[in-house]
Amino acid sequence: MELYYDLLLESFLKLGPEKPILQGTVFGWVASGKVGSSRPDSTLKLAHVTSTQSLDEQLSRFWEIESCWTTSTQSLEETACENHFAAIVFRDQTGRFVVTLPKRAEILNQLGNSKEIASRRFRALERRFDTNPHLKEAYTVFINEYHQLNHIREISDSEASAPIAYYLPHHGVEKAESTTTKLRVVFDASCRTDTGISLNQALMLGPVIQDDLLSIILRFRMHRYVIIADIEKMFRQIRVHPSDYPLQRILWRFSSSQPLRTFELTTVTCGTASAVGGWIE
Template sequence: MDDSKLKLGNSLVAATRLLRCIERRFDSDNDFKQRYISFMREYQELGHMMIIPPAEIDVDWSKSYYLPHHGVIKEDSTTTKLRVVYDGSSATTTGASLNDILLDTPNINADLFEILLRFRTYPIVFIADIEKMYRQVLVHHDDTDYMRIVWRDSPDKPIQHFRLLTVTYGLKNSGFLAMAALHKARSRNIPKQ
């Protein structure tokens, strides 16, 4: 996309439209509804998102972005059967999306071949999974207006506006941010020999 067109426009309309589509699905799939509500409730209880005060809702469209969201079900998952995914590629009224204006980031994941070689180096190998890895990394407050969502757990209630406070799925730099935070944390905890 031409750099002169990389200006965010209104993203609230698309985010609200998708929320209403999700609510229609809730009417026909109670299990999906309960899982989705539970996921979003946990998101808020863990402090991974916060309600935007009414006085802060109206800002210049170029200085905020509403992420449409939808649920992805993975029945074979041992932890979370439903994950809410945010769409940073949803176009605003200018045609640009948040992913369009985010910088491209390098892949800093370890090379698979290098990882396999490490298995041959030591007699015992430990592996681990970081629970909610992306959500362990806080986003600077100045950037959270670009990670807004609309949500309500019932169509009978008014739509609420939230800011996501942690790295989230759906943004093109999320993997880089999570891995960079892990590298930084690991480098601080390595004892000097």
């Protein structure tokens, strides 16, 4: 009502007894009131807005404004990815969701050797450790936490002989100004193997399931109070099926005097295409 009278114009017509009243508005004429009926004991009540636009144009515009956004048509791959998720997702005995990676089988079979480049990248990381002891300390804390939370498992040389495996190169990004995570470890699933194929190329991309920005902002006008929260280690709250562990291997050792050790990540990994969709490549 605070805006109602701002919409009215000075034009006003009263058509007579048992007839509607016409009121001019910025949107056109508004007709309201009673309309005589052929039945003496009945009258029709109406409210109608007239406009220079056709009825089809008005209805189209109305639904565009009301809906705010329209869901785009999904691609065949996005549909396949959603069907894959619906078919395989389950919860383990602790209640955590377990998923398998949405793989493109024809490309996955082309994955080559990735251990050699992962080894070179790790030795480059160790050279950074030599010049930056603080980075090594933070990295070690990160790996230990990963292990304590059972988000990673070490495998022996005999277990490493999987038909298809992928070694994720990794490096650290330091954020001194961050109040929570000073070190962010990045897993590079876009690194190509010796056949020129990377893990991300062998994974399907699902549709964007987050609400668009407009819908989020509009919800801020619906309630008096707004609560914003952050899910700790969001990706890692979801486990990966053990059959896909070999596709998420990393190399690590606590000292350069030790032999390289092989670990497998057991949770959804930020850096894989299926986890972060359009952010990758």
